[in-house]
Amino acid sequence: MSRNVQHLDGNALAGVLAELMSTDASSLTITCAHCGSHGDMAEVSVERDAVASIVRCLSCEHTLLVILRDAGGGIRLRFEGTAEIASA
Numbered sequence: 001m002s003r004n005v006q007h008l009d010g011n012a013l014a015g016v017l018a019e020l021m022s023t024d025a026s027s028l029t030i031t032c033a034h035c036g037s038h039g040d041m042a043e044v045s046v047e048r049d050a051v052a053s054i055v056r057c058l059s060c061e062h063t064l065l066v067i068l069r070d071a072g073g074g075i076r077l078r079f080e081g082t083a084e085i086a087s088a
Contacts, residue, residue, distance in 0.1 A: 023087045030064055032057040033083035041085075057081070 006012075020028075026042035037059035044064065045056040055065040066078040079085075 020085075020087055027088055029084075029086045029088075030055070030082060031084040031086075032060060032062060032064055033081045034062040035060040036083070038084075 026040065028041040029038055030041050030044060031038035035057060037057055039058065041055075043058065045058055045061070047054040047056070051069055053067040054063055055067070056062065057064055063080040064082045066080055068076040068078070070076065
C-alpha cells in the first residue's frame with residue numbers, strides 16, 4: 001500500500017492551525033518533551049509578566065512553551081520543550 005504524499009507550501013497549514021487556535025486553549029493537551037508527562041493546558045504552571053508567559057511542566061518544571069508579546073502588539077510562540085499540543 002502506498003501513501004499519496006503531497007509537497008505543499010505553508011499555506012496548506014492555514015486551515016488546521018486556525019482550527020487548533022480557535023479551540024478553547026484550556027482544553028488542549030500538552031506533552032513535555034523532557035519527561036513525557038502530559039495533561040490539560042489548564043493545569044500547567046505559568047510564570048507571567050507584561051512581556052512573556054513561561055509555561056512549565058508540572059512534573060519536571062522544564063519550560064514547555066514561551067509566549068512573547070512584542071512592542072508592536074504581535075505574539076510569538078516558542079515551543080521550547082513541547083513534544084505535542086493536541087485538541088480533544
